[in-house]
Amino acid sequence: MMSTVSAEKAWDELTLSEAEYRRAGARYRQRRSLRAYLFLLPYFIPFIAFLLVPALWSIWLSFNRGGILDPAKYVGLENWRSIASDTELTGAIQNTAVYAVEAILLVFTLAIVLALLLNRYRKGSNIFKLALYVPLLAPAVLVGLIWQFLTNFDFGFINLALDAMGFDRLNILGSGRLALLTIVLAEVWRGLGFWTLYFLASLQNVPEELLDAARVDGARGVQRFRRVTIPLLRPMLLFAVVIAIIANFQVFDTVYVLTQGGPYESTSTMVWFIWKRLFQFQETGQGYAAAVVLLAIILALTAISFRVLGARRKRRA
Amino acid sequence: MAVQAGGVAESDVLSQHAQEYASAARRHRAFGITKGLAAYATLSIFALIAIVPFLYLLSPSFRKSYELFSYPPKWIPSSLYTGNFGTILHQTSYPRWALNTLIFATSVTVITLIIDTLAGYAFARLRFPGRGVLFGLVLGTLMIPTAVLIAPLYIMISRLPGWTHSGINTYPGMILPMVCSPLGVFMMRQFISTLPEALVEAARLDGGSEWLIFRKIVLPLMKPAIVVLGIFTFMAQWVNFLWPLIITTTNDMKTLTVGVSSLQGQFVTNWGVISAAAVMTMAPVIVIFLMFQRWFVQASMAGALKQ
Numbered sequence: 001m002m003s004t005v006s007a008e009k010a011w012d013e014l015t016l017s018e019a020e021y022r023r024a025g026a027r028y029r030q031r032r033s034l035r036a037y038l039f040l041l042p043y044f045i046p047f048i049a050f051l052l053v054p055a056l057w058s059i060w061l062s063f064n065r066g067g068i069l070d071p072a073k074y075v076g077l078e079n080w081r082s083i084a085s086d087t088e089l090t091g092a093i094q095n096t097a098v099y100a101v102e103a104i105l106l107v108f109t110l111a112i113v114l115a116l117l118l119n120r121y122r123k124g125s126n127i128f129k130l131a132l133y134v135p136l137l138a139p140a141v142l143v144g145l146i147w148q149f150l151t152n153f154d155f156g157f158i159n160l161a162l163d164a165m166g167f168d169r170l171n172i173l174g175s176g177r178l179a180l181l182t183i184v185l186a187e188v189w190r191g192l193g194f195w196t197l198y199f200l201a202s203l204q205n206v207p208e209e210l211l212d213a214a215r216v217d218g219a220r221g222v223q224r225f226r227r228v229t230i231p232l233l234r235p236m237l238l239f240a241v242v243i244a245i246i247a248n249f250q251v252f253d254t255v256y257v258l259t260q261g262g263p264y265e266s267t268s269t270m271v272w273f274i275w276k277r278l279f280q281f282q283e284t285g286q287g288y289a290a291a292v293v294l295l296a297i298i299l300a301l302t303a304i305s306f307r308v309l310g311a312r313r314k315r316r317a
Numbered sequence: 318m319a320v321q322a323g324g325v326a327e328s329d330v331l332s333q334h335a336q337e338y339a340s341a342a343r344r345h346r347a348f349g350i351t352k353g354l355a356a357y358a359t360l361s362i363f364a365l366i367a368i369v370p371f372l373y374l375l376s377p378s379f380r381k382s383y384e385l386f387s388y389p390p391k392w393i394p395s396s397l398y399t400g401n402f403g404t405i406l407h408q409t410s411y412p413r414w415a416l417n418t419l420i421f422a423t424s425v426t427v428i429t430l431i432i433d434t435l436a437g438y439a440f441a442r443l444r445f446p447g448r449g450v451l452f453g454l455v456l457g458t459l460m461i462p463t464a465v466l467i468a469p470l471y472i473m474i475s476r477l478p479g480w481t482h483s484g485i486n487t488y489p490g491m492i493l494p495m496v497c498s499p500l501g502v503f504m505m506r507q508f509i510s511t512l513p514e515a516l517v518e519a520a521r522l523d524g525g526s527e528w529l530i531f532r533k534i535v536l537p538l539m540k541p542a543i544v545v546l547g548i549f550t551f552m553a554q555w556v557n558f559l560w561p562l563i564i565t566t567t568n569d570m571k572t573l574t575v576g577v578s579s580l581q582g583q584f585v586t587n588w589g590v591i592s593a594a595a596v597m598t599m600a601p602v603i604v605i606f607l608m609f610q611r612w613f614v615q616a617s618m619a620g621a622l623k624q
Contacts, residue, residue, distance in 0.1 A: 032443070032444065032445065033444075033445035033446060035443070035527045035528075036439045036443035036444070036445035036448075036527075037439075037445065039435045039436065039438060039439035039443065039527070039531075040435070040436050040439045040440075040451070042431065042432040042435055042436070043432040043433060043435065043436035043497065043502060044436070044451075046432070046493060046494075046496050046497040047455070047458075047497040047499075049473075050466075050470065050473075050493065050494040050495075050496070050497050051458050051461070051466070051497050051499075052454075052458070053469070053473075054465075054466045054469035054470050054473065055458065055461050055465060055466065055469075057469040058465045058466065058468060058469050061468060061469060061472075067468070067472050068468075068471065068472070068475075071476075072472070110363070113359075114359075114360065114363060117356045117359060117360055118360070120356065121353060121356050121357065121360070124357075125360075127364070128360045128361075128363075128364050129614060130607075130610055130614075131363075131364035131365075131367050131368050132363065132364060132367050133367075133606070133610075133613060133614060134367055134368060134371065134603065134606070135367050135370075136552075137552070137599065137602045137603060137606055138371075138556075138599060138602075139555065139556040139558065139573070139574040139577075139598075140556060140558055140574070141558060141574045141575075141577050141578045142374075142577070142595045142598060142599060144578075145374070145577075145581075145591060145592070145595050146370045146371070146373065146374060146595075147370075149370075149373060149374065149377070149588070149592070150370065150373070152588075157373065189366070189367070189370075192363070192367070193367065197614060242460075246459070246460060246462065249462065250462050250463060250464055252464070252558070252559055253556075253558040253559070253574075256558070256562075256578065257578055257581070270464070271462075271464040271559070274464050274467075274468075275464070275467075275559070275563075278467070278468055278471075278563075279563055284468070287468060288468055291462075291464055291465045291467075291468060292465070294462055294464055294465060295461065295462060295465045298460055298462055299460060302460050
């Protein structure tokens with residue numbers, strides 16, 4: 001009897017009371033979180049300083065002017081009023097939209113076709129993958145240069161070919177519609193390898209058993225693609241669309257090298273407009289406001305993509 | 318007799334079936350071969366479209382500029398003229414631009430690898446309050462276009478109140494704002510999540526500190542992810558144009574992308590010199606690419622595979 005009591009006492013001394021236990025646990029968790037924050041700190045310092053703060057600052061700047069050469073000055077809604085009636089900005093938004101739709105549709109169509117071919121015909125596919133990848137290594141400046149060569153009036157391949165076939169030569173970069181189309185083609189040429197490899201990787205993630213099951217059930221090639229592959233690829237497609245929208249709405253480098261926004265602003269894109277207002281015209285206020293417009297457009301388009309492409313997946317789950 | 322006749326008739330029917338089957342199979346095979354040929358032809362055409370324009374730069378770089386305008390066009394130069402390369406090396410700051418690019422892209426890559434690996438590990442394996450919120454924040458910033466950031470970043474680097482020096486035309490000013498790409502953290506977290514958790518748990522039970530576990534167990538397993546993210550980051554900075562364009566104003570601080578594009582103003586229609594610069598810029602990258610092709614291809618597939 002006595003011994004059990006003393007044993008219980010000893011046990012009590014050894015174990016922690018509930019409060020003590022809770023305190024020790026809290027201390028442990030605190031130290032554990034602290035350590036996690038230490039792992040995060042090196043990333044979050046530049047993340048806050050160079051991404052989060054500038055992003056919020058850009059919204060504040062849209063109510064300011066100056067800033068590049070002299071300190072920024074608050075001007076209220078003046079920038080917004082001035083860009084609301086700016087036909088050059090609406091033109092730039094329109095050019096960017098036309099460019100982005102054409103470029104994304106073209107590059108996705110070609111990339112999906114090529115990815116399907118590479119997925120089906122694997123013998124020797126490595127050499128094609130490498131060849132398609134090469135344009136990705138070139139900075140846009142070189143891409144622009146190559147396309148200037150291709151479209152040059154006197155010695156460009158396209159004009160020499162037109163000439164040889166008995167057509168008139170075209171001043172390609174000198175006419176608005178063709179100049180924008182050249183930018184589309186240059187960017188599609190550069191991006192095709194990336195998207196082909198992206199869709200190829202996605203296709204190879206589709207479990208072979210599901211396709212076999214569909215084959216046994218009598219589904220033909222097109223049906224298998226539509227009913228099995230595409231639904232399974234929906235999240236990949238969503239990611240691709242979002243990334244492509246974000247990237248293509250920021251087209252700038254090829255514009256800078258190929259056309260400088262011309263002729264007559266017909267290839268002026270949003271980032272070209274922003275850059276010119278900020279660093280060429282010293283119309284910084286308009287540049288700040290246009291940057292916020294670009295942010296809003298990208299956020300809206302991303303949200304729409306999620307709704308359209310993400311919805312069906314949710315319903316099924 | 319009748320039985321035999323029946324047998325003959327039956328085997329006739331059978332052989333007729335067999336013939337039909339064989340010809341159907343032949344047709345099917347022929348169709349398959351045609352399809353295969355069409356597929357390989359399509360792939361070859363696009364492979365050529367990807368490659369040939371680069372070769373198209375090669376020819377003018379070895380010719381005097383006026384030769385470009387000869388008619389009919391001569392694609393193979395009659396004699397190799399190397400003066401364009403001399404012009405680039407001696408009359409422009411090309412070597413300096415190459416050095417700047419190397420410093421810029423390498424520094425961004427090294428810093429990115431260190432901080433993204435650490436953050437990726439924390440997001441994948443450590444438990445702390447606010448984990449979901451912070452990770453969501455990082456992912457959300459993927460949507461912020463660079464063009465939105467350039468003005469505030471420029472102001473910050475050039476004239477932060479209290480700074481005695483402007484960061485314009487300095488390496489830190491160029492490098493630091495480029496190190497916080499959200500995609501890297503995302504890639505690292507996804508990769509570490511695929512590593513067996515038991516390894517980390519075992520080390521934790523053995524009393525290893527988080528830092529020790531990270532360095533001795535997680536880091537060695539991450540080599541492939543680090544190579545892939547390294548190539549990815551380096552290539553992104555190698556082609557980066559907008560940021561170096563605005564943050565450098567002196568000729569000596571330009572990167573290759575900005576420098577080569579400025580040649581177009583300097584050598585207005587001297588296409589020979591300009592294409593020589595392009596050839597010099599692309600050649601080393603293509604060599605490196607061919608040496609490490611497997612990793613390059615993986616780097617661009619990483620986004621898709623890690624979904």
